[in-house]
Amino acid sequence: MDSIRSSLEHFMDNSAWKQRYAKLKQEVLAYPRVQEFLQEYPEWTNEDTKTHMMKLFEFKRERENCDACPGLADCPNMMQGYQPQLKMEKGQPLVTYHPCRLKQQADERKKQQSLIKSLYIPKEILEATFDDIEQDHASRLSASNQCLQFALQAAPGEDAKGLYLHGKFGVGKTYMMGAVANELAERSISSMMVYVPDFFREMKQALSDGSVQEKIDKVKAVDVLILDDIGAETTSAWVRDDVLGVILQYRLMEKLPTLYTSNYDYEELETHLAYSQKGGIEQMKAKRIMERIKHLTTPIFIDGKNRREM
Template identity: 50%
Template sequence: MESIKESVKHMPGFDKFQERYELMKQQVLTDPGVMRFLRENPEISDIHAEKLLSSFYTFKNEQHACRNCTGLENCPNLMQGYRSELTKVRQTVELRYKPCELKIRDEQKKSMSSLIKSYFIPKEILEARFDRLYKHSIDETRRNAISKAYEFVQMAGMGQQVKGIYFYGKFGVGKTYLLGAIANGLAEKGVQSLMVHTPEFLREMKSSLSDGSFDSKMELLKTVPVLMLDDIGAENMTNWVRDEILGVILQYRMMEKLPTLYTSNCDYDMLQQHLSFSQKGGLDEVKALRIMERIKHLSSPVFIGGNKNFREDY
């Protein structure tokens, strides 16, 4: 009885198939990467090498794809974002995979993003970087604010107590964007932060009393390694917001020595006046002063001036 191998030879089109196979084998075995591997492993005979053509073929094609890379999302490799490597294992050869540079950067970016939590913060703010802060003509107050922000990032996560910053100035001078740059700078160091737009978040806190998420949100704001309260002083002030939300959060953070950063259109005196308003009419200056003492204890004031509205450029 004729063997299967011999039977295949008599099938129509076998000659053309054999030609294509020989051409493919030649291309694979003369590939620079494959030839280098075979030189480094001279114990692999020609017969053995032919049996490994499938692995060599995959390696050749994937190396070609990597050399002509058009982006991680278009990667045609068997494992997207991974480079194949030929590895001698006992009497055979295996393909092993390592992440490419694009994959590594993508994973780092995802890891950084997971360290930055936010509520009601625009996407462009969450993509802020220190190197973009210098693309504009800036005055001395803005230069000082950037310097203080950068200094904070360098000191945070070093195992020592770090005081927060209270950035204040008029609308549109780049206070919120600066917080975004700080958040990304901290993420690069592996330090988690939470950035919230204070007026919107405080409105949500009221509704969270009914959906059962109030305690978990309060716990997050109290315990996150770095808290950033954006636009404080713009919220509708009530006794409950001041005493049961801001007061409780800031008291905990002061006791635990956790840094808090702020942005505001108000300086300290203006914010204290805002905090003193009472729903019952008149002023509650004692409770306002108590909140301000916590804010001052947790931060240093940094003014940002300038006449240009940078928000238009972000």
């Protein structure tokens, strides 16, 4: 700061610089936010102004950028997204910086997004909100209300009750689950959305590298698990009993909610799970899985237009 001040005094010997400095001083002192600051300290003198002009100028320049905010992405401040504050500390003016409203909102969104994990789920689904859900069918209105109610009341670790959304292709089941995940993030509840066919395919591949348990552990303990499109996978006895069964048993014991989307209702999914490529029909094992699902979910049927064809 001494070198800056000495340089300032040196240049003030130049008449042109004196004029520029005088204009700068006038603009700084005329800035309403600087005036508000000086009015708080009536003991402030012209010598103080001269001594601390660089601090006052820094505050004015940065704060004017905020006054004419171009948005967070185009913020021209030295510290993007940070707003200056001028205060007195131990008799000296001090410019401090704190995150502006837009920066705080962006940080909060980033924090929320970090709470939503996904496996094979499109980005647009992870950005879904209840405000964007079209209420063009009675069943969609009812389903979105039940999903919102779940998101607002879910209590992982205390209540394992989840939802089972079923209906034909393209009616918005997955999108609605994305909205649930975002609403949960608002409450700092973590979730994971898993596209079941791809996940089960990866689990089979994991047999070769010994990472099966690691992948199961990653999925089974999340606060809220969303299994998307269950029933669309190719069934095997191992996937049903040693992957899905293990995950659901853990979540049952820990009282962690699981949500599902499917083209099948309960009975149709049980028939699907009973069939395995090599084991034939195993009705009892499928029924055991379905008892866990039915006991811990509320079935919700969604009807309406196929949005994939629109």
